[in-house]
Amino acid sequence: MTDSFIVISKDGTIADINKTCIDKFAELMELKQNDNLYEKLKGRSTIKLEHVQAFVKEAMEKGGTITKEYHAEKGEYNKYFEVDVQPIKAKSGNEYVATLLLIRDVTQAKRDMEIMTKNENLVILGELAGGVAHDINTPIAAIKNGIMMLKDTVTTDNERMLLTRMDSCADKIINLVNSMRNQI
Numbered sequence: 001m002t003d004s005f006i007v008i009s010k011d012g013t014i015a016d017i018n019k020t021c022i023d024k025f026a027e028l029m030e031l032k033q034n035d036n037l038y039e040k041l042k043g044r045s046t047i048k049l050e051h052v053q054a055f056v057k058e059a060m061e062k063g064g065t066i067t068k069e070y071h072a073e074k075g076e077y078n079k080y081f082e083v084d085v086q087p088i089k090a091k092s093g094n095e096y097v098a099t100l101l102l103i104r105d106v107t108q109a110k111r112d113m114e115i116m117t118k119n120e121n122l123v124i125l126g127e128l129a130g131g132v133a134h135d136i137n138t139p140i141a142a143i144k145n146g147i148m149m150l151k152d153t154v155t156t157d158n159e160r161m162l163l164t165r166m167d168s169c170a171d172k173i174i175n176l177v178n179s180m181r182n183q184i
Contacts, residue, residue, distance in 0.1 A: 004103040006031070007088070008056075012038030015098055024105065027077045046074040056099050059085040069106070079107045129184035133177045140177075144170050 004021030008014055014035050022031055028046050031037070041049035051070070059066045065086045072079050084102040089095065147167045154160050 004105075006037065006101045006103070007098050008037050008101065009098050010096070012036045021103065024103070028072065028074060046072045046077070052101075055083065055085045055101075056087075059087050059099065060096055063087065079105055080110045082106045126184055129181045133181040136177045137174060140170050140173050 001018055001020055004024050005016075005018050006014055006021055007016040014031065014033050014037055017031060017033055025031055025047075029040050029044070031040065038049055038053065041047055041052060047070070055066065055068055065084050068083050068085065070081045070083055072081065082104045084100075084104075086100040086102070087096040088098040088100055090097045144167065147163050147170065151160070151163055154163060
């Protein structure tokens with residue numbers, strides 16, 4: 001089974017636990033059958049006792065499964081979990097006697113989603129840069145065409161020098177816009 005599970009009694013005693021769970025949380029704490037999970041979590045900052053107890057209480061009050069996301073971080077250990085909390089009733093009567101905690105590691109899925117979001121943002125930025133480049137290059141192209149047409153009509157060296165400088169400035173703007181677009 002790739003998911004971890006723990007079955008705890010009302011007082012927090014671990015009635016059942018799978019190897020996946022034992023291995024998954026080995027860096028944080030040693031867990032085994034007949035340990036009291038609540039006692040193991042007391043004073044821990046990575047997985048807080050009050051959070052687990054609140055999840056169990058909420059599931060009991062609801063009378064069914066609740067799903068929570070949980071982030072556990074301690075040093076190099078940095079994982080995200082999706083936890084299904086399911087109260088278990090006695091065979092006879094309506095009394096809840098235990099709780100099943102089904103724990104899925106969603107760390108990689110969360111990281112993949114972050115990468116996708118960053119990539120989507122880069123695509124949007126690239127499209128924006130392309131649009132801005134087009135919007136700037138279109139009037140600059142019209143200015144350059146005007147400069148070329150005027151070159152044949154100028155009569156003085158000052159006019160020729162002014163048109164040459166304007167043409168050079170237009171080229172700088174085109175190069176700057178293309179450089180910006182290529183970098184984005």
